[in-house]
Amino acid sequence: MSGLCDGRVVVVTGAGRGLGRAHALAFAAEGARLVVNDLGVGLDGAPGADDPAERVAAEIRAAGGEAVAHGGDIAVSEVAASLVATAVETYGRLDTLVNNAGFLRDRMLVNLDEDDWDAVLRVHLKGHFLPLKHAAAHWRAETKAGRTPDARIVNTSSGAGLLGSLGQGNYSAAKAGVVGLTLVAAAELRRYGVQVNAIAPAARTRMTERTFADTMAAPSVGFDAMAPENVSPLVVWLGSSASAGVSGRVFEAEGGRITVMEGWRAGPSVDKGTRWSPREVGEAALKLLGEAEVPGMVYGA
Template structure:
């Protein structure tokens, strides 16, 4: 497979799980990979498995300076940057009334800021390159979640951060298209350390059969979105798990009732109920 030959790719949270699968899939596709993870051991193991086409970075992507150093690692090690895969994250699950301020702050910082900060530094580099007359074929693949699209009971912090990533993807795609950059997002489902409780009963398929929850199932779409071939696809959200891929449509304008004047509160009961009668709302996970 040669979709990404010589393309320079950053994968955050690449020491384990989906990020590790991404890094190995990119290497197989011919890319040079910056393996970012806060845990030096797992990151070094992934880089060693790839070989000379990989370097390790252990910066915290949820910090401004760390995200800047991450982008600089790609530039210094490989002389450029083509692809940013924002994947790093963790969970601190609690029901809303039990969730502490620090548990909210850290999950939002690592997921939402941990997507924005690397994206900012990467986009600044690509914009400068384009303005200097250089060719840019930048690709950003963000990682949202079904929890961000539909909500998930016990994960208000995670759901809010992932919903923010979905909205950020739309805005970034619109703003950065002029510089030759596409920005898409995935909402994956796979068995990782973050989801081991959710998918505890979904074990690997016996006798080498297809494992629908294997992290490696998510990576082929990410590799394709990172390729030159995907230059006309941007601002989209893909749900991916097992062998399934779909495009999530997100918020759209719905049915409208227009009085042509200001409503009285007492009038709105039947109006709202009529609007909702034909509406299909996906239930929150776990509700």
């Protein structure tokens, strides 16, 4: 039986561990050829001593697949460009980009240093933008050359980006930005044969050890709902030709559950037809709020 991604070339960032590793292995199992990117840093972004990208690439090759490692910092434009170039030079094409790289520096807002803000926004948001930009430029050139691609981008947001999370103002802001970037990219890149979607995963990784402290231990028998491998089938499908027509959407994935997330849209409204006074607008706003749906609770609140 042929794989869902036979012949496709897939780049996965942050693929040395956790969700990224699970995604890379799942794509390879479905016949994709991989560029496995990981800078090899610690949970807080500090330099690490090992080479997880090569370790995962070797794991794929040992299982009979095709994979090369890329150890660069994808939040640097030239390095992000080299990520695309590695795929094209190695395999002759690029079909799917999975943006997954990231780390955490959690603090309550009053204790959050500017450097911690900048570092997290840099890896999560800029680290999505730059690979996306260079991949899109490649696919635009392909389209102009008469070779319209069947391309996919899968971005990684978070429930923190959709609802907020106490102690994660920097991470929540970055992940909310990923959703906005996804919507814009889906609209702009459609003409080049590119579909762009995002996931908001919940799984056991280095980044979620504290968040899911009570459920970290895998069950001895039965279904492990927090295994990162549970998220990867959705990512593989979104990254394949089978997802034709699906773009600009956000999916939540946890265990055996997937949910289409519905973002900001117009709720109750009133139009006076002229300028309000502050007292009038307050009365109107309270009435509208009484008719509106109650927002979801911020994580940790």
